[in-house]
Amino acid sequence: MSTVIEQSVEARLVAAAPRVPSIPATLHYDRRDPFAIHMTFPAPATLEGVDVCWTFARDLLKAGLHGPEGHGDVRIRPYGYGRTVMEFHAPEGTAVVHVHSAEIRRFLHATSELVEIGQEHLHLDLDHDLAQLLRDAG
Template sequence: MSTVIEQPVEARLVAAAPRMPSIPATLHYDRSDPFAVRMTFPAPATLEGVEVCWTFSRELLTAGLLGPEGYGDVRVRPYGYDRTVLEFHAPEGTAVVHVRSGEVRRFLQATSELVPTGLEHLQLDLDRDLAELMRDA
């Protein structure tokens, strides 16, 4: 069984222009980092022309499907019948994208099949991680 889930999603960038262009993005989940998800935008879709990856909690993404969540750099909230809004705040500015909620739910379902919600701690090897930290000290 794979320990990584990657799911392409179609994101719509909310901009001042009346048309919201679609941009490709990928949701990632890795069993070795069981509390986190990543959303990656390829270089052509970013202002800087480099791939951009945001990491945030799986719990934030899940809760954001039901109501507004997040107070930091990443915020998630439902929008309409089948859209989820993700806001990414950085010193350079804020990016707001819409993603189909069904795509987010499918992704979260796959992550839950890999690592059930509430059992993430069982994936961690604290002894190994502590030994690695001490080795570097």
């Protein structure tokens, strides 16, 4: 059984310029890091010209489908019928994208088949993680 779920999503950048094209972003989930979601934007869509990956809690993504969530670098909220707004705050500025809520629900469903929501702690390997920290500190 695979330990990773990846799904491409269409993200529409919200900007002052009219008719901004969609950005092909990727949602990524790995059972070895059961609490985290990674969302990667390709180099052509970023100011730096390199792939940019944001990491945030799976609970944040799930809760953001139903109401405003997040107080830090990543904020998520529903928008109208069938869309979800994702805000990414960095020192360089803020990116706001719209994603179809159905794509997010499909992704979350796939992740919950891999690791049931609320059961993430059962997939942590604390001994391995502690050994990694101690090795890196030495």
